[in-house]
Amino acid sequence: MNLRRALSLSAATAALLPVAVAAAPASQAAPDEKIPSCYDIDTAWGQYHGNTFVARSFGIPETVALGTHWTAFTATLTNASAKELRSFELRAQVGSYIYNEGERDLGPYSDLQYWDTSQRVWKTLREAGGSARGAVPGPKTLKPRESVHVQLRFRVSEDLPLDQNYHAFATITGTFVDHYRDMDCRAYQDAGGSFAPRKG
DSSP: OOOOOOOOOGGHHHHEEEGGGHHEEEEEEOOTTSSSBBBTTTTTTTOOOOEEEEEEEOOOOOOEESOOOOOOEEEEEOOOSSSEEEEEEEEEEEOOOOOOOOOOOOOGGGGEEEEEEETTTEEOOOOOTTSSSEOOOOOOBBBBTEEEEEEEEEOTTSOOOOOSSSOOOEEEEEEEEEEEEEEEEEEEEEEEEEEEOOOO
C-alpha cells in the first residue's frame, strides 16, 4: 500500500460536514472482493485520478520509541468530489513496507486502537496472524463535502528487533466503489504518516 501525499485544503472545504465514526454499525459490508481495483484497470498513462479525497492527519512523529507509551493521532478523509461514494469502508493499519526478502513487518509487534465515540472506549484492532489492522466503523456512503474523522493510537513493542531499517506507517484507508472505463472498480485513499522506531 502506497501512502498518498495528503492534499492541501482550500477555502471551499472550510465548511465540511463531519460524519461520526460510530454512526454506522461495525459489521458493515465490505466491497465485493471480485470487483477489480480501479488502478489495475487503468490505462498505461494512469488516467484514473486519485483526487477524490482530501486527506489530513496529525500527531504521528518522525520517530516512535519502543515500549508501552501510546502515540495518538487523528486522521480525516473528506469527499472532495461531486459524487456520492458508495460501498464506503474504513480500515486502519500499523505496519512497515517490505523491500527485501527476509525483512519482517512491524505490524505483529504493534498494538493499534481506535476511539469508539458511542461507547467512549478504545477498541483494539487485530487480525488473524497478529497484524495490527482491521475495519473501523463508519458510514456506508459519503456524500460530497462530508468527512470521516478517526482518533487512533498505537505503540510498538520493545521486542521489535532493530536489526533492520523499518519504513513504518500508521494509516486509515477509505475504500469505495467507483465506475471507470464502463465497469465498477474499487478505489482508495490513505490518511496517516510514516515513522521510524527507536529504542526508548
